[in-house]
Structures are given as C-alpha cells and as structure tokens.
Amino acid sequence: MHAVKRKAGTLPREITSFVGRRQATADIGKCLCRWRLVTLTGVGGVGKTRLALHVARRLQRTFPDGVRLAELAKVHTASLVASAVAAAVEAPDTVSTRDPVRVLADHLAGRRLLLVLDNCEHVREACADLVAALLRAAPGLRVLATSREPLGLPGEHVWRVLPLTLPGTQEPAAGAEDAGTGYxxxxxxxxxxxxxxxxxxxxxxxxxxxxxxxxxxxxxxxxxxxxxxxxxxxxxxxxxxxxxxxxxxxxxxxxxxxxxxxxxxAAIGWSFDLCTGLEQTLWARLSVFAGQAGQEAVQDVCSGAGLTREQVLSGIASLVGKSVVCRIGHGAHVRYSMLETIRDYGKERLAESGEETAVRRRHRDHYLRLAERAEADWFGPRQPAWLDRTRADEPDVWTALEFCLTEPGEARTGLRMAGALWWYWIGSAVRDGRHWLDRALALDTAPSGERAKALWVDGWVATGQGDVQRALGALTECADLARRLGDDTALAHATQWIGTAMWIQDRLEEAALYLERALDHHRATGELTSVTTVVSCQLGMVVGLLGDVERAMALCKDCVALCEAHGECWTRSWALWNLAVTWWSRGDLRSAERYARESLRVKRRITDRLGIPFCVEFLAWIAMANGDAEAASLMLAMSERMWEPIGAPLFGWGTLRGWSVHCRERAERTLGKDTVEAARRRAAEIPFDAAVAYALGETRRPSGGAARPGVPAGTLPGVPAPSAPGDSLLRLTPRERQVAALVAEGRSNREIAARLVISQRTAEGHVDRIMNKLGARSRAGIASWAANHLTSGA
The missing domain is CATH 1.10.8 (Helicase, Ruva Protein; domain 3)
Structure with a gap:
C-alpha cells in the first residue's frame, strides 16, 4: 500500500482505522498536560508510532501552533537530527551555517506546539541533547517521542507501550472495540x-x-x-x-x-542492528530460555566465551532499557523474559553464530544442577520454595530435557535429569513426568545406574496414574538391573514401589512382604529422604487394612513425627492421609475427617496435584457417611475433575474402589441421577482453589462461573481462576492502597516518595508489588483498578 505524499512535518493521513488503545490514548494525553516530555517505549512492532500519531491528532486543537512530526528513521547521522526537526517545524534559515539548534530554539521560543519525534533510538543521544535545549528555550513546547529506550532526560515521563490485550493474558480493554470479546x-x-x-x-x-x-x-x-x-x-x-x-x-x-x-x-532486525556487539551476543544467547529466567540462570547460561558474569548483568540491563527484554518482579525476585517474536529472532542469530549447541548445553547443565540440588534438599522445610521455583522454571526444565533427548550423545544425561526430578513428577506433573521418563528410557537402553533410577521413578509415576501393569513391568526390570549392577538402593526402591502397586491391586499380603523388605533396607542404610520415609506410612496403610490397626497407627505416627522434626511436608501429608483411612476402616469418622483435612491443608500448601484429589474424594465419603449427600456429590464431582489431568483415579482399585463405588451409588440413590449430573456440571466451573476450600469446610458454597472465551476457569490443579477485584483490595496493604491512589492521580514515583516521605526506590518497590498483586501490566492498570475500588481517602 503506497503512502500518501504530504508536506514535511504534518501528520500523515490515517489510511486504516485505529483500533483499541482508548484508555492509553486518554492517559497519554493527560500525561502531556503534566509532563513536557513523554516518551513511548516498547519493542518493534508494538505500535509506538501509530499510538503517538493517534494521540497527536486528538490533541491538535489543544496547541495553538499545531502539532509537528519529525520522522527520524531515515536520519542515520546524529548531526542531522536538528536539521530534520527544523525542517519538520518549518524553521527559517535551514540551509545556512548557523547552528541548527540555535535556529530551532529561536523559532520555537514563543510557540505553544506539540513536537512528535518518531524513532529516536538510533540517534538517542542527539535527540536527548536537542530536546533538552528546546525545552529550556521554549516554555510552551511539549514533546512526544517514540523510542526503543527512554531518552534519559530529567523530567521525562516514560510510557511503555504494551501489546494489545488478549484472551487468557489480560482483562478486556476498557471501552475497546470488542469484536464480540472486548480484546x-x-x-x-x-x-x-x-x-x-x-x-x-x-x-x-x-x-x-x-x-x-x-x-x-x-x-x-x-x-x-x-x-x-x-x-x-x-x-x-x-x-x-x-x-x-x-x-x-x-x-x-x-x-x-x-x-x-x-x-x-525488519521490525525486530532494526532493534538488533542498534544493539552493541555485547548486547547482540546476549540477545542471541537469551533466546535459549523458553520462559522467565532469574538472574542466576541468565548468568550461568549466557556468560563464557567472551562474556563475564558482570557483563551479562550490565548487558541485560541495557536490553531492558531497549525494550528487548522484559523485567518482571523486584529485588531478589526479579526475572527476565522475551516476547516470542524477539526470542525467535535471537534463535536465528544464535544458530548463525555457531555457538547454539554450547549455549543450549550450558542451559541444560544449569537446570540439571537445579534439579539435583532440589532433590538433595527435598526432605526438609524448603519443599514449597523448590516447588514454586520449579513451577516458574517449568518451560525451561522441559527445554533442557528436550535438548537431552534430541542432541546426539545426551540421552543418558536425560535419564539422569528425569530421575532426579521424581519429587516434581509425583506431586506436580504426573503426566509430564511419564512423558519424559518413557522417552528417555526408550532412547538409552544400555544397563546403567541412571537407567535403574529412571525405571523405579517411571514405575512410581505409572502407579500414580493407575497404570499398574506398566508400573510393575518397569519396576521388575529395575529390580533385575539393580541386581546385575549391585545397586542395592535401586533394588530397595523397586521393591518399595512393587509393594505399592500390589496394594493398589488389593494384593495386600504380597504388598506387605515387599514393603517390609524395603523398610528394612532403608532403615539399615539410614538414608533419609521422602521416598525412604514414606514407606513407613505405606506399610502402615497395608497392615491396617489387614487388621493390624495398632501397628498401622504406630508406623504412620512415627512417620508424621519424623517429618515434623525436619519440617517436611509431602511425606507428612501422606502419613496423615493414611491415618485418616485407618481411622475410617475402624469406623471413627470424626478422627478420619480430622486427619484427612489436616492432610489436605498440608497438600494445599505444596499444591500436591496427585494427593489433593485423594483427600477431596475421601472427604466426600465422610460427608456421605454423615448424611450430607449434596456435599458428597459435589466433592465426588470435583475430585473427578482433578483426576483428569493425571490419569485413572486410584480409587478404581482394590479396597478403595469398594468404598468409592458405595459412596457414589448411595449419593445417586439419595439425590437422583439428574442432581448428580448437575453437580458434575457445576464442578466443571469451580476453580481448583475454591474446590479445596470447600472440601476443607472453609466455605459453605464454592464460588465459580463460566470462563471467558479462551480462558479455562481454574479447571487445572494449581491454576486458580483470576481473583475478583475485591480480593485484590484485601491483598493490598494500607500503604500500597495509598500508593495506588497516588498513581491514579498521575503522580510519578518521585512525587509519591515526596508525598509519603519515603525514598524513591521504596516507592518503586510499592508500585512493582501492586502491579504483581493486581495482575496489572502498567501504571494505567493500577489507575483503572483504583478508580473502581478506592475512595478518594484511600
């Protein structure tokens, strides 16, 4: 499409309609009333120029001397910036030897004008010098600039232009043309x-x-x-x-x-060409990250081969300033990410550099070390922290595993990494764990300690999915291999999980023999891990079902005490659940319910995706036994929903199956099929966290509703639905509410600091935390929220 020719300095005619950005347009206009220099920053292709021109058209009547546009994309020499601006504002004497800055200053001194400087990044310093001089000389001048990074002048207000709103990532834009969706x-x-x-x-x-x-x-x-x-x-x-x-x-x-x-x-390449050599190298290396990366990861992966760890830190700060890298969070929790388009361009450059394999291997090594550090530290109080960190890093853990399974000669390291992540698979990513373990085992079939470990982990994960035959096959192979290798530890683990699989099949006598053997081995070695500890409560469950309730209680209580002494959560939650089942088998519903809820509370703390549906269904049995068929029916439906991302419910086996079937049949007889089916439909709309709170008796009616298009309403374990705006108010501290109100007034961080008598850095920290809590992506998001939820005295 050909551009329409126009007089230099005038705004181009809009050839296509301007869509969206209504709130941003209004807010930028208000900013230009408060600040004399407003710079729109953002990545290439995000629409900085189009937004600036749209704002400028809206403000033309506000400025008696008009709006002028200086297009700097074609100005490749810093010394020509002033001349280009002089031509845009039709300053006289543009061809003489007089200093063009002086000419411009004289021309604009008495005028009230809006100057739009488009694409400043490649001549940023020259633009900054010129704007500083012109703002001093012309009190009525306002400047609206677009640049990949701020000009860096005192009094500059930086507005980061964000991508357009999307389903699944943001709330619909206020007042946006909606295409039926509001996005x-x-x-x-x-x-x-x-x-x-x-x-x-x-x-x-x-x-x-x-x-x-x-x-x-x-x-x-x-x-x-x-x-x-x-x-x-x-x-x-x-x-x-x-x-x-x-x-x-x-x-x-x-x-x-x-x-x-x-x-x-071309849009992304423009940004790349404007980077220094160090920044270009860092951009390319950063492209190996699939998600957000912390400082330690960035330094581990991107340093070396010409870049020191210190250079990586300074370089990433520069890339943040150039809108290539997004900085998320504050202080020790800061993380970095790239838009997918930016990352794809970096991947191409990394491949051209010849160092792609080396950088990907450093990336894999970082996440392998992380997995093994977590495994070694797992039996202790840091379980929730390791889970949170690994969930945040999950895309990159997947990428590291993919490298192992696709790069020649790396499959055994893939076995090692997949085996080291057993603690993550069994509680947080059962299906994913099965996927990676099965692939790694198929690629490296040679006898090795790594294979033996991966086999018992795979057997355990398959057991968690209810795939008992596959589990027994892997565990039997592990036991045979362990004997050949003389690996007593792997043999003990295989024995333990064979016993567990037999328990699920209701082969209780055989299960007890295997679990007794595994318990003896673990006690003899003195190894203290969640796996070696959980065997006590597994055996307790089995002997309790066989009638030895006293020993069952003793084994489970000893396990709970040991976990409490070490601050361990995961094994403790299973010991509590096993105690609940043991009390249930004795007919003591009150004790069973107490232990089941305590187990669920611990499991909620670590978001144990496999264990939580166990607890929810078990509490449904108790509700049904207590005569509350409606609650039982809803909890049964909620547990069914929770099982879907995992596999077959383990209540489909053995003694547990009998209790589960009895509860479901009784609920259907009491309520009728239509009511039970309605409960299933309702459960599909209840967010995971709300379902857990209901099972714990914390709420009388679980909240839930239909999801927005493209956004599942919390149907996956551990993924809560977006909180209501009122919930955000409860999460903000009184000081944060003060800061939010001042942001809504258009105050800068410096002004907020002065108003509240705090440092500017403290004010910045408050703003970052408010954005995180509200899910806002800009100060405008805070202002919009505050307008709806804070009074003027907040």
Whole structure:
C-alpha cells in the first residue's frame, strides 16, 4: 500500500482505522498536560508510532501552533537530527551555517506546539541533547517521542507501550472495540481481515482460533496486521499450522514508505542492528530460555566465551532499557523474559553464530544442577520454595530435557535429569513426568545406574496414574538391573514401589512382604529422604487394612513425627492421609475427617496435584457417611475433575474402589441421577482453589462461573481462576492502597516518595508489588483498578 505524499512535518493521513488503545490514548494525553516530555517505549512492532500519531491528532486543537512530526528513521547521522526537526517545524534559515539548534530554539521560543519525534533510538543521544535545549528555550513546547529506550532526560515521563490485550493474558480493554470479546488484538485482526476478505467477522466459530493466532503473535499490532492480510490465501487454522517459521509466512504485507516495517523480521532486525556487539551476543544467547529466567540462570547460561558474569548483568540491563527484554518482579525476585517474536529472532542469530549447541548445553547443565540440588534438599522445610521455583522454571526444565533427548550423545544425561526430578513428577506433573521418563528410557537402553533410577521413578509415576501393569513391568526390570549392577538402593526402591502397586491391586499380603523388605533396607542404610520415609506410612496403610490397626497407627505416627522434626511436608501429608483411612476402616469418622483435612491443608500448601484429589474424594465419603449427600456429590464431582489431568483415579482399585463405588451409588440413590449430573456440571466451573476450600469446610458454597472465551476457569490443579477485584483490595496493604491512589492521580514515583516521605526506590518497590498483586501490566492498570475500588481517602 503506497503512502500518501504530504508536506514535511504534518501528520500523515490515517489510511486504516485505529483500533483499541482508548484508555492509553486518554492517559497519554493527560500525561502531556503534566509532563513536557513523554516518551513511548516498547519493542518493534508494538505500535509506538501509530499510538503517538493517534494521540497527536486528538490533541491538535489543544496547541495553538499545531502539532509537528519529525520522522527520524531515515536520519542515520546524529548531526542531522536538528536539521530534520527544523525542517519538520518549518524553521527559517535551514540551509545556512548557523547552528541548527540555535535556529530551532529561536523559532520555537514563543510557540505553544506539540513536537512528535518518531524513532529516536538510533540517534538517542542527539535527540536527548536537542530536546533538552528546546525545552529550556521554549516554555510552551511539549514533546512526544517514540523510542526503543527512554531518552534519559530529567523530567521525562516514560510510557511503555504494551501489546494489545488478549484472551487468557489480560482483562478486556476498557471501552475497546470488542469484536464480540472486548480484546484489542481480536478487534484489530477482525478490522484488517474484513478489509482483506469482505464480510469476515470474529464469531463463536472462529474466535478460539483467532485468539490462539493473536497469542502466538504476542499481541503485536504489526504482526497481527501482517497475518490478517494473508487471509485471502490462508485460513486462520492454516496460518496457525504454518507459524513455525513466522518470518517466512509474514514476509509480505503492506508496502509503505518505511521498508523496515514491511516485515516483522525488519521490525525486530532494526532493534538488533542498534544493539552493541555485547548486547547482540546476549540477545542471541537469551533466546535459549523458553520462559522467565532469574538472574542466576541468565548468568550461568549466557556468560563464557567472551562474556563475564558482570557483563551479562550490565548487558541485560541495557536490553531492558531497549525494550528487548522484559523485567518482571523486584529485588531478589526479579526475572527476565522475551516476547516470542524477539526470542525467535535471537534463535536465528544464535544458530548463525555457531555457538547454539554450547549455549543450549550450558542451559541444560544449569537446570540439571537445579534439579539435583532440589532433590538433595527435598526432605526438609524448603519443599514449597523448590516447588514454586520449579513451577516458574517449568518451560525451561522441559527445554533442557528436550535438548537431552534430541542432541546426539545426551540421552543418558536425560535419564539422569528425569530421575532426579521424581519429587516434581509425583506431586506436580504426573503426566509430564511419564512423558519424559518413557522417552528417555526408550532412547538409552544400555544397563546403567541412571537407567535403574529412571525405571523405579517411571514405575512410581505409572502407579500414580493407575497404570499398574506398566508400573510393575518397569519396576521388575529395575529390580533385575539393580541386581546385575549391585545397586542395592535401586533394588530397595523397586521393591518399595512393587509393594505399592500390589496394594493398589488389593494384593495386600504380597504388598506387605515387599514393603517390609524395603523398610528394612532403608532403615539399615539410614538414608533419609521422602521416598525412604514414606514407606513407613505405606506399610502402615497395608497392615491396617489387614487388621493390624495398632501397628498401622504406630508406623504412620512415627512417620508424621519424623517429618515434623525436619519440617517436611509431602511425606507428612501422606502419613496423615493414611491415618485418616485407618481411622475410617475402624469406623471413627470424626478422627478420619480430622486427619484427612489436616492432610489436605498440608497438600494445599505444596499444591500436591496427585494427593489433593485423594483427600477431596475421601472427604466426600465422610460427608456421605454423615448424611450430607449434596456435599458428597459435589466433592465426588470435583475430585473427578482433578483426576483428569493425571490419569485413572486410584480409587478404581482394590479396597478403595469398594468404598468409592458405595459412596457414589448411595449419593445417586439419595439425590437422583439428574442432581448428580448437575453437580458434575457445576464442578466443571469451580476453580481448583475454591474446590479445596470447600472440601476443607472453609466455605459453605464454592464460588465459580463460566470462563471467558479462551480462558479455562481454574479447571487445572494449581491454576486458580483470576481473583475478583475485591480480593485484590484485601491483598493490598494500607500503604500500597495509598500508593495506588497516588498513581491514579498521575503522580510519578518521585512525587509519591515526596508525598509519603519515603525514598524513591521504596516507592518503586510499592508500585512493582501492586502491579504483581493486581495482575496489572502498567501504571494505567493500577489507575483503572483504583478508580473502581478506592475512595478518594484511600
């Protein structure tokens, strides 16, 4: 599409409609009333220029001397910046030898004008010097700049332009054109697609596909527009399947007078070319991270081969300033991430550099060390911290495992890493653990200690899924291999989990023999881990079901006491659950309920995804036994929902199956099939955390509702639904509410600090924490929330 020629310095005519960004447009206009220099920053393709021009058009009547645009993308020499701006504002004497800065200052001194400086990043220092001089000379001047990084001047207000709102990542934009959804990205796609294909609309039939496409494109307006114009040749679903090479797919599009905007590659490449050599190297190396990475990970992976750890830190700070890297969190909890489009470009550059394999191996080594450190530290009070950290790092743990299983010669290290992560698989990622273990075992079949360990872990995980035959096969192979290798520890673990699998099959006498043997071995070695400790309560469960209740109680209570002495959660929660089942088998419902709820509270603390449905269903049995069929029916339905991401419910086996079937049949007889089915439908809409709170008796009615399009309402264990706005108010401290109110007034961090008599750094920390608690991505998000939930005296 050809650009319309216009007089230099005037605003270009809008060829396509401006979609979304209503709140941002209004807020930036207010900022220009308070600050004389406002800089819009953000990654390439996020829409900084388009937003700046839209704001400028809205403000034209506000400035008696008008709005002028200086386009600096084609200015490649710093000394020519002033001349380009002089031409834009039609300053006289632009061809003489007079200092152009002086000419500009004289020309603008008595004017009230808005100057838009577009694309300042490559001549940032020259722009900063010029703007500083002009603002001193012209009190009526306002400057709206766009740049990949701030100009760095005192009094500059930086506005970070974010990607368009998307289903599954943000709330709908206030007042946004909604395309039926309220999300800006979908609205933009619909607008541009309808121009390419007459009559195209985003409706229920294609909304999920369009939302997925827009998410894959990071909500970047440039990428979405380039995708939309492909619609005559490719359907949305076809585009999704071909996004593996996004740059090739989006290589054609609008033809404007800025060649670097013709493709997404050009937009991102522009940023890359403006980086220093160190920054380019760091950008490429950072691309190996699949998710957010902490400082330690970044330094471990990106240092070496020419970069020191100190250079990595300074380099990443520069990339944050250039909007290439996103900084999330504050202080010791800061993490870094990249948009997928930025990361993909870095991957290409990393492959070209010839060091891709070396960097990926350092990445794998970092997460292997992390897994083994966590395993060694697992039996103790740091379990919740290790789980939180690993869940945050999960995309990169997956990436490290994938490297092991695809890079020649690395499969055995894959076995080692998958085996070391047993503590994570069994409580947090049962299906994922099975996937990685099975793949690694299939790739490296040679006898080794790594294989023996991976086999017993795989057998354990398969048991947790209810796949008992597969479990026994892996565990038997492990036992045979352990004998050949003389690996007594692996043999003891195999024996332990064979006993557990037999318990599930209701082969109680055989189970007891295997578990007794494993317990003797673990006691003889003195090894203290969650696995060697949990065998006590496993044996306790079995002997209790065989009638030796006193020994069952003693074994489980000893296990609880040992865990409490070491601050351990996971094994303790299972010992408590086993005590609950033992009391149930004796008919003591009150004691059974007390221990089951205590177990569930501990499991909630570590989000034990395998253990929580055990507790919820068990509490349903107790509710049914106490005559509360409605509560029992709902908890049964909630536990069924929790089992779906794991596999077959373990209550489908042995003695437990009899109790489970009895409870379900009794609930159906009492309430009727229609009521039970209604409970299942209701359970599907109840967030996981709300279901747990209901089972614990903390709420009388679990909250829940239909999910927004593309956003499951907390149906996966450990993934709560978005909290209600009122919940956020309860989470903010009184000081944070004060800060939120001042942000809503448009106060800068410096002004907030002065108002509350605190340091500016403290004020910044408050703002970061408020954003994290509210899920806001900008100060505008805080202001919007405060307007709805805080009074003026907050």
């Amino acid at each position: 800006e990205a979908l609205a933009l796609f619909e607008d541009r697609a309808s121009a390419a294909v007459s009559g195209f609309v985003v409706d229920k039939g294609n909304e999920n596909a369009v939302a997925t496409l827009c998410r894959r494109l990071d909500g970047l307006p440039l990428a979405i527009e380039l995708a939309a114009v492909r619609l005559p040749a490719l359907s949305v679903d076809q585009m999704l399947t071909r996004l593996e090479d996004r740059y090739r797919l989006l290589a054609t599009g609008y033809r404007d007078d800025q060649p670097r905007h013709r493709t997404l590659r």
